[in-house]
Amino acid sequence: xxxxxxxxxxxxxxxxxxxxxxxxxxxxxxxxxxxxxxxxxxxxxxxxxxxxxxxxxxxxxxxxxxxxxxxxxxxxxxxxxxxxxxxxxxxxxxxxxxxxxxxxxxxxxxxxxxxxxxxxxxxxxxxxxxxxxxxxxxxxxxxxxxxxxxxxxxxxxxxxxxxxxxxxxxxxxxxxxxxxxxxxxxxxxxxxxxxxxxxxxxxxxxxxxxxxxxxxxxxxxxxxxxxxxxxxxxxxxxxxxxxxxxxxxxxxxxxxxxxxxxx
Numbered sequence: 001x002x003x004x005x006x007x008x009x010x011x012x013x014x015x016x017x018x019x020x021x022x023x024x025x026x027x028x029x030x031x032x033x034x035x036x037x038x039x040x041x042x043x044x045x046x047x048x049x050x051x052x053x054x055x056x057x058x059x060x061x062x063x064x065x066x067x068x069x070x071x072x073x074x075x076x077x078x079x080x081x082x083x084x085x086x087x088x089x090x091x092x093x094x095x096x097x098x099x100x101x102x103x104x105x106x107x108x109x110x111x112x113x114x115x116x117x118x119x120x121x122x123x124x125x126x127x128x129x130x131x132x133x134x135x136x137x138x139x140x141x142x143x144x145x146x147x148x149x150x151x152x153x154x155x156x157x158x159x160x161x162x163x164x165x166x167x168x169x170x171x172x173x174x175x176x177x178x179x180x181x182x183x184x185x186x187x188x189x190x191x192x193x194x195x196x197x198x199x200x201x202x203x204x205x206x207x208x209x210x211x212x213x214x215x216x217x218x219x220x221x222x223x224x225x226x227x228x229x230x231x232x233x234x235x236x237x238x239x240x241x242x243x244x245x246x247x248x249x250x251x252x253x254x255x256x257x258x259x260x261x262x263x
Contacts, residue, residue: 002038002040003038003040003041003042003045004037004038004041004045004046006045006048006049006052008038009034009038009041009045009046009049009050010049010050010052010053012034012037013030013034013049013050013053014053014059014070016030016033016034017030017060017068017069017070017073018070018073021070021073022069022073022074023069024063024067024068024069025067025068025069026066026067026068027050027066027067027068027117027118028066028114028117028118028226028227028228030050030068031043031046031047031050031117032224032226034046034050035224039223043110043222043223043224044109044110044113047110047113047114047117048113050117051113051116051117054068054116054117057071057148057150058071059071061074062119064119065118065119065120066117066118066119102166102220102221102222103166104128104140104164104165104166105128106222107164107166107191107218107222107225108126108128108140108141108164109126110222110225110227111140111141111162111164111191111216111218111225111227112124112125112126112141112143114225114227115141115143115160115162115189116143118229120143120145120160120187121143121144121145121160122143122144122145122146122148123143123144123146123260123261124141124142124143125141125142125143125257125260125261126140126141127139127140127141127142128140128141136180136183137180137181137183137184137242137245137246137249139161139162139163139177139181139185140162140163140164140191141161141162141164142159142160142161142162142250142261143159143160143161143261144157144158144159144160144261144262145157145158145160145186146158146262157262158186158187158235159184159185159186159187159238159243159246160185160186160187160188160189160233161178161181161184161185161187161188161189162188162189162190162191162216163177163178163181163188163189163190163191164191165190165191165192165193166193166220167193168192168193168195168196168197168200169197169200171190171192171196171200171201171203171204174190174191174192174204175190175204175207175208175213178190178213179211179213182211182212182213182236182238183238183239183242184238184239184242184243184245184246185238186235186236186237186238187214187233187234187235187236188212188213188214188233189213189214189215189216189233190204190208190213190214190215190216191216191217191218191227192204192215192216192217192218193217193218193219193220194217194218194219194220195220196217201217201230205230205231208231209231212233212234212236213231213233213234214229214231214232214233215229215230215231216228216229216230217230247262
């Protein structure tokens with residue numbers, strides 16, 4: 001088998017959407033299925049090619065977060081079946097393939113793209129490291145949910161941040177860092193490997209519920225991380241002083257990224 005180019009990936013994605021009609025397909029399932037057809041093609045290439053389709057409202061409709069439907073079916077058959085379509089259960093079996101040389105940074109861009117595909121953000125950016133010279137204000141991934149040009153009703157920009165760990169024993173550290181990001185974020189995610197101890201996962205789930213944070217579990221395999229939402233984040237109002245402090249740090253560090261996220 002050979003690697004697929006962007007057109008081949010997009011054509012296959014359209015074909016998959018045609019097969020299901022107005023019921024649509026969940027973004028994560030679509031990516032997983034396309035990649036299964038062409039495992040030689042890097043996952044990032046598959047994700048990027050499919051993401052490009054989402055910027056074509058004349059072809060794709062997303063009636064709910066993460067659900068994709070071909071516009072012609074949505075227009076023709078109405079939205080009853082699509083709006084009531086429930087997410088398919090996604091297995092969270094532990095996968096350790098490809099973990100030997102995996103680093104935390106390997107999952108940053110993958111999760112940033114996943115956030116876009118799930119309609120949690122419109123634009124996303126990998127931060128990580130010590131980009132802003134402040135451990136209180138340096139999430140691994142940041143994104144903004146903002147009005148599209150096609151949206152008839154504008155609304156304020158929302159900031160979404162994420163803390164990602166590959167060490168299953170770092171749940172408390174992840175929780176503490178994510179709490180700090182709540183100062184400037186409307187929504188916050190903690191992203192932990194599926195190898196996390198069950199008791200730790202239960203405690204982390206309870207803490208995220210109390211503090212309104214999202215919890216995502218993933219497999220330690222950069223080729224197929226299989227991000228699964230265990231708990232959706234609540235939208236909370238951040239402290240605008242720290243929102244502007246974060247925005248200034250981003251503006252000083254990278255003007256182009258600032259314009260992309262907030263423009």
